[in-house]
Amino acid sequence: MSTVELISPLTDAERNEIEAEVAHLPDRESAAIDALMIVQKHRGWISDESLRAIAKFLDMSAATLDGIATFYNLIHRQPVGRNVVMVCDSVSCYVMGADSFAQKLQDHLGIKFGETTRDDCFTLLPIVCLGACDRAPTMLINEDLFGPVTEDELTEIFSRYS
């Protein structure tokens, strides 16, 4: 069976948001990254079916769009949990003990980087410098920045997310 035609149609809200970006760009393809981010905001990640729907909507090939989607680390081509935890592993946080902090975080959540908790609550990912180096070590949960974070605060911080 061919799966090439499998498409998960865009919702009206998604189409409207993408069209608003297209409106101020020279061509539809230029909205590719915006469109991926918009659909990801609604669906959590970009499945093959979503990817094909966006490509069709922007009049571009799914292969080209996948090349773009896989280039950018903030676009998820695999399912993620309800909350995405990103932990800085760059040099300022490294100097302030990011390696041991990252280990404690993995132990706390019971998963390794790149994995999602069994209840789908958290996905843990490494991230480059979050631009809050005076607050190292830092992490980002969805849109919330934390730093400096200590091991003792983890239980309380994670309890805010469900």
Add this chain to the structure above:
Amino acid sequence: MSLQDTKPLIGRVQEVGGLVTLSDYEAGGGYTAAQKGLKQMTPSEIIDLVREANLRGRGGAGFPTGVKWGFAKGEPQTPGYKYLVCNGDEMEPGTFKDRYLIEFNPHSLIEGMILGAYAIGAEKAYVFLRGEYHEPNRQLARAIAEAREKNYLGRSIFGSDFNLDLRIHLSGGRYICGEETALLNALEGKRGQPRYKPPFPPASGAWGRPTIVNNVETLCNVPAIIQNGAQWYQDLGLTEDAGTKIYGISGRVNKPGLWELPMGTPIRELVDDHAGGMRDGYKLRGILPGGASTDYLVEEHFDLPMDYKTIQDAGSRMGTGTMILMDDSICPVDMARNLQHFFAQESCGFCTPCREGLPWVEELLADIENGNGKDGDLELLDQNALYIGAPGNTFCLHATGAIEPLQSALKYFRDDFEHHIKHKSCPYRKS
């Protein structure tokens, strides 16, 4: 005298004690520079003034802003033909100044962009913003909406015939997008790979049109220059480089943070006075003066003033001016491994020396750190540094930047590398 006389970038933030709202900004004289520029000055006069003030790019390269603008000046052929793009893709590890400016003083960036766009003849401008910068994104989006409401943006600004449409492009990630031609590809919705140069962006940039790309801090300097003149701006600096600089320090100091200070403030003053000195029990060994992609400075350099020329003469670069401090508890080999892990991961993968060379370097460093180093490994690293780092072997300067901290670590901390190989272990590991 107001704080803004000596701190044009964040003096107002300190005066109001946080976010500078539109009314705070206007009460401090905000948008009068844009009005003056658009109503009383020609685009060429603005470019000349910025050149005369000797404003240099604050994103890392230090290119004179007025000269760059001059490459793209002239009347727009059609409305919206040229582009001004603000590089707000602050991803240089250790750098956190542009976040602060956008989050706390967003209108100063907008005003700088109005003046820059008018100077080069662009009627469309973008802020290319890091995807992880959620709060700066919210503040900037709100400020842009407020500016539109007041007709600081939009059509016939201040009753002139100048129009400007300003939008935010939120990035999908990747360090390489801070490289200006990669940034332009990303802005166009493509993979963020650097372009071959020439043509340079002022000739052919976004969507093939003349485009000027400026850093956030650079643009934030412009309103005060227009308001107070070139001489005032030059006099702010302590050395031959003009203006103020937002310096930052991260690492084991008592008070890590950011400070707007005269250009040319000495390193030791930054560390001891502003950052409160090293924490008890830690000694400063090395500094990456301007982010991860700059060469280490060591003890013999700590009395130098932080300006473009001095730091370059010392064998490094001022880069972003936000320094990362390495104390004596940090293993230089493992820190080099951390840095090369970043650069290897963030290579866009287009050029072979960068794509293949950087992971190999990272692997060699990991081997040495883990006690598996061999005789000849350091010579191999030296060779790689030479071939990977040489400009011209790759499209962009990603690999060159990657090699800067490595080559200087090999130079200044060679004893540490040799010790690891000889004793097959890392002396910094506690267990």
